[in-house]
Amino acid sequence: MRGLLVLTALFVAVFGKVTFEGDQVLRITAQDAEQIALLKELPEEILGLDYWMPPSRVSLPVDVHVPFHSLQAVRVFLAYHQIPYHVMIENVQDLLDDEEREMVKYRSFPRSTDDFVYTTYHDLNSINSFMDMLVAENSNLVSKIEIGKSYEGRSLDVLKFSTGANRPGIWIDNGIHSREWITPASAIWSAKKIVTDYGRDPVLTDILNNYDIFLEIIANPDGFAYTHSNDRMWRKTRKPNPGSSCVGVDPNRNWEVGFGGSGASSNPCSQTYHGPSVHSEPEVKAIVDFVKSHGKLKAFLSIHSYSQMLLYPYGYTSTPAKDQAELHELARKAVSELQSLHNTAYTYGSVITTIYQADGITIDWTYEQGIKYSYTFELRDTGRYGFLLPANQIVPTAEETWLALMAIMEHTRNNPY
Amino acid sequence: MLCAHWSRLRRVSSRSCCATALRSTHSSTRLSSSPERIMKTFCSVWLLLSVVELSPAQEPPLPETAEDMASTGDLEPTHYPARRAAQVALHYLNTRHGSPFRVFGLQQVHKASAEDVEAGGRKYKLDFSVTDWASGSAGPALRCSADVLFPRTERHSAPDVKLRCEALQQINRTVQEEEAFYQKHIPPDSAVSARDIPDSYGNMSEEMQPFWRLARVAASFIMLRESSENTEFNMVQMASVTQQESSEEQLMLEFVVLLHDLPSQEIVQWKLLASWSPDRGVRVLQTEWQPRCPHATKPPN
Numbered sequence: 063m064r065g066l067l068v069l070t071a072l073f074v075a076v077f078g079k080v081t082f083e084g085d086q087v088l089r090i091t092a093q094d095a096e097q098i099a100l101l102k103e104l105p106e107e108i109l110g111l112d113y114w115m116p117p118s119r120v121s122l123p124v125d126v127h128v129p130f131h132s133l134q135a136v137r138v139f140l141a142y143h144q145i146p147y148h149v150m151i152e153n154v155q156d157l158l159d160d161e162e163r164e165m166v167k168y169r170s171f172p173r174s175t176d177d178f179v180y181t182t183y184h185d186l187n188s189i190n191s192f193m194d195m196l197v198a199e200n201s202n203l204v205s206k207i208e209i210g211k212s213y214e215g216r217s218l219d220v221l222k223f224s225t226g227a228n229r230p231g232i233w234i235d236n237g238i239h240s241r242e243w244i245t246p247a248s249a250i251w252s253a254k255k256i257v258t259d260y261g262r263d264p265v266l267t268d269i270l271n272n273y274d275i276f277l278e279i280i281a282n283p284d285g286f287a288y289t290h291s292n293d294r295m296w297r298k299t300r301k302p303n304p305g306s307s308c309v310g311v312d313p314n315r316n317w318e319v320g321f322g323g324s325g326a327s328s329n330p331c332s333q334t335y336h337g338p339s340v341h342s343e344p345e346v347k348a349i350v351d352f353v354k355s356h357g358k359l360k361a362f363l364s365i366h367s368y369s370q371m372l373l374y375p376y377g378y379t380s381t382p383a384k385d386q387a388e389l390h391e392l393a394r395k396a397v398s399e400l401q402s403l404h405n406t407a408y409t410y411g412s413v414i415t416t417i418y419q420a421d422g423i424t425i426d427w428t429y430e431q432g433i434k435y436s437y438t439f440e441l442r443d444t445g446r447y448g449f450l451l452p453a454n455q456i457v458p459t460a461e462e463t464w465l466a467l468m469a470i471m472e473h474t475r476n477n478p479y
Numbered sequence: 480m481l482c483a484h485w486s487r488l489r490r491v492s493s494r495s496c497c498a499t500a501l502r503s504t505h506s507s508t509r510l511s512s513s514p515e516r517i518m519k520t521f522c523s524v525w526l527l528l529s530v531v532e533l534s535p536a537q538e539p540p541l542p543e544t545a546e547d548m549a550s551t552g553d554l555e556p557t558h559y560p561a562r563r564a565a566q567v568a569l570h571y572l573n574t575r576h577g578s579p580f581r582v583f584g585l586q587q588v589h590k591a592s593a594e595d596v597e598a599g600g601r602k603y604k605l606d607f608s609v610t611d612w613a614s615g616s617a618g619p620a621l622r623c624s625a626d627v628l629f630p631r632t633e634r635h636s637a638p639d640v641k642l643r644c645e646a647l648q649q650i651n652r653t654v655q656e657e658e659a660f661y662q663k664h665i666p667p668d669s670a671v672s673a674r675d676i677p678d679s680y681g682n683m684s685e686e687m688q689p690f691w692r693l694a695r696v697a698a699s700f701i702m703l704r705e706s707s708e709n710t711e712f713n714m715v716q717m718a719s720v721t722q723q724e725s726s727e728e729q730l731m732l733e734f735v736v737l738l739h740d741l742p743s744q745e746i747v748q749w750k751l752l753a754s755w756s757p758d759r760g761v762r763v764l765q766t767e768w769q770p771r772c773p774h775a776t777k778p779p780n
Binding site for chain 2: 183297312409410415418444447
């Protein structure tokens with residue numbers, strides 16, 4: 063008996079599933095009260111009509127979902143009475159299929175980085191599992207290092223791509239300003255790109271055979287979590303400031319070189335608050351400690367958004383950097399590569415001349431540490447969507463940015479110092 | 480010299496935001512949770528204590544920065560002094576010619592120069608191209624030239640813009656869409672309201688696009704007025720739109736918009752009341768700056 067029930071249930075499940083293949087949604091614009099009356103007389107149940115907007119007044123359109131088997135009859139009826147209409151949805155099932163796909167994407171947990179959805183923004187949990195999956199799938203190439211803990215105790219993780227010991231390194235950090243969602247999204251794609259291209263792309267393979275790549279996908283996880291839970295526009299860290307009700311320090315004003323200058327704020331409530339002291343933020347200190355103890359980083363790329371710019375030191379002074387000419391020329395080349403893909407226009411130059419004076423920034427410090435190829439990227443766009451960049455731009459942004467990153471990494475590889 | 484308004488903004492924002500937060504929690508029908516009650520108590524006490532300092536203070540003038548010594552003469556077109564002036568010209572262009580189906584964005588600055596003027600202030604001469612965001616990547620670029628004068632006064636005053644764009648009159652292709660949109664929403668039973676456009680993920684429905692553009696155009700009035708050589712504004716979000724009762728055959732819309740200023744990185748919130756019709760275009764009737772509590776919690780969107 064039970065078996066029969068199960069079988070019946072299965073039968074119903076398989077054959078009872080409703081389909082909307084060929085169904086259409088029509089928008090009918092009745093021209094007078096007479097036509098409205100005619101529409102009201104249509105036998106809804108027999109035809110299986112489902113009104114999204116039932117006939118009521120002449121001024122309002124009538125939207126109706128018409129099953130495939132009734133379409134012919136309804137269209138004949140409308141034509142005969144000369145009631146104007148147009149097709150709003152050509153095939154209801156297509157729409158449902160799209161929606162189902164979208165829902166499945168978000169509902170299921172990807173089992174591998176091949177399953178992972180690169181065309182959407184992810185939260186911390188999802189990013190953490192991506193990193194673990196990537197390491198598990200490519201354990202010869204990728205490992206995860208914890209360089210410290212955030213203020214709220216979250217792990218500060220860096221992916222290390224390495225094919226040998228004691229190599230010089232290239233550093234790329236993302237998400238140091240938490241509202242700049244495109245940067246971790248782009249970094250995830252880049253991480254996958256590295257493991258895919260190693261052994262296939264000769265330039266990248268050569269780079270990785272001589273240099274390690276360190277990729278920090280979320281440099282400010284506390285802030286990032288806050289943008290998901292409370293305030294999408296949060297920028298800073300989440301460390302409280304004693305004596306103030308305002309929380310957080312701008313992690314890109316907390317660095318030693320130029321600290322406390324007028325290109326940062328001394329007001330804890332400000333978005334560019336430099337913090338109580340140099341490297342006071344654990345998120346910053348972790349990177350400082352890593353850079354110092356590694357001792358052989360040769361390129362340092364800090365990824366931000368928005369503005370579409372590639373910037374080199376300095377931000378705190380208009381005195382040109384010693385290597386300005388080379389940095390400028392390399393920026394020109396990287397931007398040209400970037401633009402070649404989707405025609406995205408980037409501006410480039412020193413921070414202080416191109417975007418604004420900024421004191422205590424990351425790359426001024428890394429440059430002074432001797433890391434010559436220190437750059438800040440500002441990814442898409444130029445203000446139309448700003449921080450709220452539509453998800454369909456994630457992959458194009460990642461793709462074009464990758465070309466610029468490769469240009470810089472290649473130059474670093476070919477110009478050892 | 481940093482806009483006096485801006486520094487007042489930053490100092491006042493942390494105090495008055497608390498007052499606003501108190502007012503809004505009183506008027507909400509949500510059950511207030513324990514952290515909220517604690518926040519309310521804390522805010523009340525803190526507000527009481529800080530009330531003495533609440534009046535716009537006479538701040539000591541901020542020291543001159545490298546920005547103040549920005550170049551005169553020929554300017555690098557891609558760098559910020561030229562770009563900020565061009566954005567101001569764009570805001571002006573949008574206040575004059577923006578609509579639910581047309582918002583202009585800066586494509587490129589071709590040439591720029593600046594000179595100090597006798598009455599005090601700096602005038603920028605610009606040659607630049609703009610595109611219409613509504614027509615997507617297919618749209619042509621319009622060539623414009625503008626004179627943008629930033630006055631140098633004790634209190635902030637709006638920049639003055641003189642603008643010429645070629646072929647502006649020829650691009651009147653959106654009349655039908657405007658008319659249809661107007662007819663759809665002018666009836667008395669139309670009561671559009673929406674929040675967080677676009678959402679956190681950058682999503683915006685087709686239906687909301689014209690409202691977003693209207694918000695962007697209306698916000699341009701504010702951005703134009705508030706601009707100086709030390710600001711660079713964009714609208715990052717239409718936080719809300721609430722249709723009001725139509726008046727004199729104008730669509731009446733109350734917007735709350737979030738503006739982002741690049742140099743200070745601040746997010747500024749404004750509430751505004753705007754009217755629109757195909758004939759009269761966008762007019763902004765009321766604006767109100769709203770403090771954003773930097774430390775308060777808010778329900779996730």
